[in-house]
Amino acid sequence: MSEETAPYGTGPAKAQQTEGAAAIKRIRTHHLREMKQRGERFAMLTAYEQYAAQTFDEAGIEVLLVGDSASNNVFGNETSLPVTVDELIPLARAVTRSVRRALVVADLPFGSYQASPEQAYLTAVRFMKEANAHAVKLEGGVEMAPQVRKLTEGGIPVMAHIGFTPQSEHNLGGYRVQGRGDAAKRVIEEARAMEEAGAFSIVMEMVPGDVAADVTASVSIPTIGIGAGAGCDGQVLVWQDAFGLRTGRMPRFVRQYADLHGVLLDAARAYAADVRAGTFPAEEHTF
Numbered sequence: 001m002s003e004e005t006a007p008y009g010t011g012p013a014k015a016q017q018t019e020g021a022a023a024i025k026r027i028r029t030h031h032l033r034e035m036k037q038r039g040e041r042f043a044m045l046t047a048y049e050q051y052a053a054q055t056f057d058e059a060g061i062e063v064l065l066v067g068d069s070a071s072n073n074v075f076g077n078e079t080s081l082p083v084t085v086d087e088l089i090p091l092a093r094a095v096t097r098s099v100r101r102a103l104v105v106a107d108l109p110f111g112s113y114q115a116s117p118e119q120a121y122l123t124a125v126r127f128m129k130e131a132n133a134h135a136v137k138l139e140g141g142v143e144m145a146p147q148v149r150k151l152t153e154g155g156i157p158v159m160a161h162i163g164f165t166p167q168s169e170h171n172l173g174g175y176r177v178q179g180r181g182d183a184a185k186r187v188i189e190e191a192r193a194m195e196e197a198g199a200f201s202i203v204m205e206m207v208p209g210d211v212a213a214d215v216t217a218s219v220s221i222p223t224i225g226i227g228a229g230a231g232c233d234g235q236v237l238v239w240q241d242a243f244g245l246r247t248g249r250m251p252r253f254v255r256q257y258a259d260l261h262g263v264l265l266d267a268a269r270a271y272a273a274d275v276r277a278g279t280f281p282a283e284e285h286t287f
């Protein structure tokens with residue numbers, strides 16, 4: 001089926017792949033490491049479905065994260081804890097199908113990897129086989145080293161996530177900055193343990209900027225900050241926060257680049273008004 005006659009959904013990503021275009025080179029984990037070595041920063045955003053993924057890929061966002069934050073940003077839960085592997089896999093599959101260039105990382109949900117390296121491996125394999133993910137992310141430092149090693153040795157690139165780890169909010173005592181004062185040493189240890197275990201990159205969430213910069217200088221793999229200052233090699237935000245689809249109180253680390261909530265609200269109201277007034281559909285929409 002040609003792109004013109006495709007009924008819906010078949011955007012440029014799939015067309016390009018089937019036509020075998022040579023121009024676009026996929027981002028691989030080694031490219032991120034090389035960017036760090038060159039001192040170039042890269043951008044990561046969450047993505048949970050086709051059109052956002054396609055758009056961010058087109059914009060040149062290097063890494064897309066199918067975050068367990070889908071729990072609160074897609075499924076309407078209050079936290080990331082309730083989301084399941086079976087819920088996340090279809091979202092990850094949609095994102096990998098929709099990109100040509102971006103590296104797609106799938107988050108391992110709470111409870112799907114902490115029990116043992118074997119559990120982690122079996123869960124990660126599902127994301128690789130059923131969703132075609134390019135890598136997985138898991139939360140935790142020193143105590144997750146066996147999991148990270150098992151996955152890496154089994155052919156699955158791992159992005160680690162340290163500092164404030166939302167799946168452990170009940171242990172961490174809420175949404176709090178990690179690594180202040182004496183705890184800074186701990187964050188550096190966590191990062192080194194993840195690098196040593198084979199992680200290809202490290203997300204650092206809500207860590208003081210000076211500590212995150214120290215961590216970034218003390219590991220050779222790229223660090224990706226969220227609320228961790230500009231001293232990281234990359235940055236990540238949840239897209240509905242950054243582009244203003246979500247409303248209400250935002251974490252301090254968010255910068256809002258658009259007001260999508262306002263755009264959609266106006267559009268939905270205009271549509272409803274036209275329907276009520278009988279001005280939509282018009283002649284040209286009628287067969």
Ligand SMILES: Nc1nc(=O)c2c([nH]1)NC[C@@H]1CN(c3ccc(C(=O)N[C@@H](CCC(=O)O)C(=O)O)cc3)CN21
Binds near residue numbers: 068069166240246253
């Ligand atoms: N929409 C959304 N954005 C996120 O950044 C995000 C999710 N969801 N879900 C999973 C985790 C949870 N995260 C969060 C959520 C809230 C705060 C927050 O409210 N922070 C406050 C308090 C900081 C403090 O206590 O010092 C802030 O003002 O930053 C931080 C991280 C990051 N992740």
Ligand SMILES: CC(C)C(=O)C(=O)O
Binds near residue numbers: 065067068203238
């Ligand atoms: C906030 C980012 C880093 C994340 O882990 C998620 O979106 O699930």
